[in-house]
Amino acid sequence: MVLNFGHRFPTAIKQIKRCNVLVIGSTGAGKSTLISSMLNLPISDSVTKSISNPPDQKPGLPIAIYDTPGLENNKKQQDRVKEEIAKFIKERKYKEPEDQIHAIWYCVNSQVAREKLIDRGWISSIAKELPVIAVITRASGVEKSWLEPFLRGISEIKQVIPVMALREKTPHYDIKPYGLDSLLFGTEHLLEEIAKTAILNAIKSKADQSLGWCRDGCTKVLAARVLPVPMMPIPLVVATLQTLMLADISKTFGYNLDWKFLSELCAIGIGIDTGIEVELAQILKKLPGVNYDNIQTVHDVLSQFGVMLNGMTATLPFKDQLIDLLQGLDNFNPVSGFPILRCIAAVTTALCTGFLAVAYIETMKKCKQAEYEGKPLPEIKEILKDQMQQLMEVIKIGFGIGSIPAFAS
Ligand SMILES: Nc1nc2c(ncn2[C@@H]2O[C@H](COP(=O)(O)OP(=O)(O)OP(=O)(O)O)[C@@H](O)[C@H]2O)c(=O)[nH]1
Ligand SMILES: [Mg+2]
Numbered sequence: 001m002v003l004n005f006g007h008r009f010p011t012a013i014k015q016i017k018r019c020n021v022l023v024i025g026s027t028g029a030g031k032s033t034l035i036s037s038m039l040n041l042p043i044s045d046s047v048t049k050s051i052s053n054p055p056d057q058k059p060g061l062p063i064a065i066y067d068t069p070g071l072e073n074n075k076k077q078q079d080r081v082k083e084e085i086a087k088f089i090k091e092r093k094y095k096e097p098e099d100q101i102h103a104i105w106y107c108v109n110s111q112v113a114r115e116k117l118i119d120r121g122w123i124s125s126i127a128k129e130l131p132v133i134a135v136i137t138r139a140s141g142v143e144k145s146w147l148e149p150f151l152r153g154i155s156e157i158k159q160v161i162p163v164m165a166l167r168e169k170t171p172h173y174d175i176k177p178y179g180l181d182s183l184l185f186g187t188e189h190l191l192e193e194i195a196k197t198a199i200l201n202a203i204k205s206k207a208d209q210s211l212g213w214c215r216d217g218c219t220k221v222l223a224a225r226v227l228p229v230p231m232m233p234i235p236l237v238v239a240t241l242q243t244l245m246l247a248d249i250s251k252t253f254g255y256n257l258d259w260k261f262l263s264e265l266c267a268i269g270i271g272i273d274t275g276i277e278v279e280l281a282q283i284l285k286k287l288p289g290v291n292y293d294n295i296q297t298v299h300d301v302l303s304q305f306g307v308m309l310n311g312m313t314a315t316l317p318f319k320d321q322l323i324d325l326l327q328g329l330d331n332f333n334p335v336s337g338f339p340i341l342r343c344i345a346a347v348t349t350a351l352c353t354g355f356l357a358v359a360y361i362e363t364m365k366k367c368k369q370a371e372y373e374g375k376p377l378p379e380i381k382e383i384l385k386d387q388m389q390q391l392m393e394v395i396k397i398g399f400g401i402g403s404i405p406a407f408a409s
Contacts, residue, residue, distance in 0.1 A: 005184050006062040012195035015372055017098035018062040019191060020055065023135075024085060024126075025107030026117070027070025030137035030165055034107065035065045037165040038180050051088050063184075066101070071119070082122060089129060094205030097198035097372060103190055104132045105183070108151065110143040110162070115150060127156035131190045135183060136162040140175055159186045199372045203365050210249045210364070211321060214357035215328040217245030221353045222329060225346030242266045242353055246360055253364040257380075268381055269356040269388050276355070276392060281348045283395065298347055302330045305351075312394075321361070325354040359387035 006013040013019075023031045027047065036043040039058045048069045055064040068085055071078045092100045104126055108118060126132060134151045136143045139162030151160045163179030224237045243263045250257045257265075270276055287304045306326045309319060329350055363383045370377055 005188060006191065008188060009191040009195075011374070012191040013062050014374060015097055015195040016100075016102060016191075016198050018057075018064050019187065019194065020064050020066065020092075020098075020100065020102045021105055021187065022051075022066045022068060022085070022089065022101050022103075022130075023105045023107060024068050025070060025135075025137075026109065026112075027072045029070060029107040029109045031070065031105075031107050032067050034105070034135065034137060034163065034165045034180075035067055037177060038184070039065065043166075051084060063187075085126075089126075093129070093201055094208075095202065097195065097202050100198050100201060101130060102194040102198060103187055104130050105135045105187075106132050106157070107135045107137050108147065110136050110139045110147060112147060118150070120154065123154065124156050131158045131193065132156060133158055133183070133186055133190075134160045136160065137165065138168060139164055139179065140168060140173060158190065161186050199369065202372065203368050206253050206368065207361050207365055210252045210357075210361045211324065213245055213248040213252065214321070214325060214354060214361065216248075217241060217357055218325060218329055218350045218354045220245075222346055222350040225349050238349055238353075239263065239266060242270070242356060245353065245357055249357065249360055249364060253368050255364070255367070265360070265381065265384055266356065268385050269359060270352055276388070277348055277352050279392065279396070280351055280355075281344065284344065284348060284351075299330055301344075301347060302326050306330075321358045322354065325358070329354075355388065355391055359384055359391050362387045 006019070023035060025031055032048055033043060035041070035056050039056050039061075041056060041058075048067050050069060052067040055066040057064045066088075068088075069081050071081050089101050094100075106123055106126075112118065123132060123134075134154075134157045136148060136151070143162055148160055148162065151157055161179060161183045163183055164175050164177050165180065167177060168175045220241045221238050224241060225234060228234055229237055243259065243266050246262045246265055247257065247259070250262070284301060284305065287301065287308060303326075306323055309323055309326070312319070329347070363380060366383055367377055367380065
């Protein structure tokens with residue numbers, strides 16, 4: 001069976017390359033023995049002192065198993081090990097799909113006599129992040145009385161699998177190894193779910209990192225508008241800054257796109273021909289509570305815009321990013337106290353830049369998803385145009401303004 005691991009889910013295995021399992025449980029539960037038997041590795045009798053890294057593997061097998069130190073009775077040691085395990089999982093959570101931890105084998109010795117010895121709270125917290133399989137080790141049959149039904153009753157545990165990793169011979173019984181195949185079979189059944197989550201985690205981390213570039217781009221554009229560079233035409237400076245921002249976002253997603261293509265994307269996104277900036281200026285002017293006859297500040301406009309976004313019932317895919325962006329702009333000291341009449345154009349351009357960034361991040365997410373899933377890359381220009389249009393439509397609906405004209409293609 002070991003040799004067949006993953007064969008029934010080839011697409012998932014292709015996406016995550018190998019299934020990374022972390023084996024946890026009390027000290028002496030039989031974690032290291034389980035791993036040795038599973039992968040036919042020499043058995044070490046010693047107590048495991050730290051998480052095994054690199055993991056144990058067998059050439060040609062798409063599974064990698066990390067051994068961990070066991071939880072002893074002493075509370076201080078338990079907390080230290082739990083912390084080490086949590087950190088290990090967290091550090092890998094947003095890496096590439098193949099570098100994340102994908103599943104947990106939680107080992108419980110069949111001899112465990114009391115419920116109190118099962119760390120339910122710990123398992124529940126881990127199960128929020130990763131699928132957990134409970135492995136009853138040295139299962140000689142005694143577990144049938146209460147341990148197995150008890151573990152099956154814990155809803156966060158996906159499966160309960162009894163195993164005997166080494167032959168166990170006592171005056172009362174002689175049990176040959178069993179259950180290792182079932183454990184692999186059970187783990188294999190989680191592969192599709194595992195691959196999906198791993199891809200989502202990897203994409204989310206790239207999108208989160210890209211928000212830094214979005215904020216950076218908007219702030220620079222705002223600065224360029226408010227404090228122009230001498231001898232440099234503002235539109236050229238703005239377009240350059242926007243192109244740089246898209247280049248940085250692309251790189252965060254692992255794509256190196258050439259400058260010409262990126263500047264074409266900027267032109268599509270901002271819709272030079274379709275006047276998104278004009279539309280946006282209209283929206284800003286119609287914000288309730290903003291009165292252009294009075295001396296109002298950029299801060300007033302941004303906070304009104306934020307209130308509107310927050311209260312919008314229509315689903316806006318980028319809502320959180322936009323609210324975050326508005327706060328970033330608001331904290332940009334050089335302009336937050338300026339009278340709005342001096343700044344309206346600058347705020348409009350900065351917001352357009354932000355819309356371009358969030359629409360582009362959504363575009364990159366779709367490309368990355370296709371790449372991870374082994375599908376052909378979608379047409380970037382088409383998706384960006386679509387995302388930008390959706391964004392503007394939703395904002396206009398949210399602000400009670402009629403539909404904008406369709407994009408010129
Ligand atoms: N016969 C038999 N012995 C087992 C089995 N599993 C574990 N043992 C024995 O139980 C003892 C502890 O096993 P380990 O695999 O070292 O336990 P561990 O969970 O890695 O312990 P720590 O590293 O301290 O956390 C060893 O003496 C193993 O030989 C089994 O399936 N059958
Ligand atoms: Mg060990």
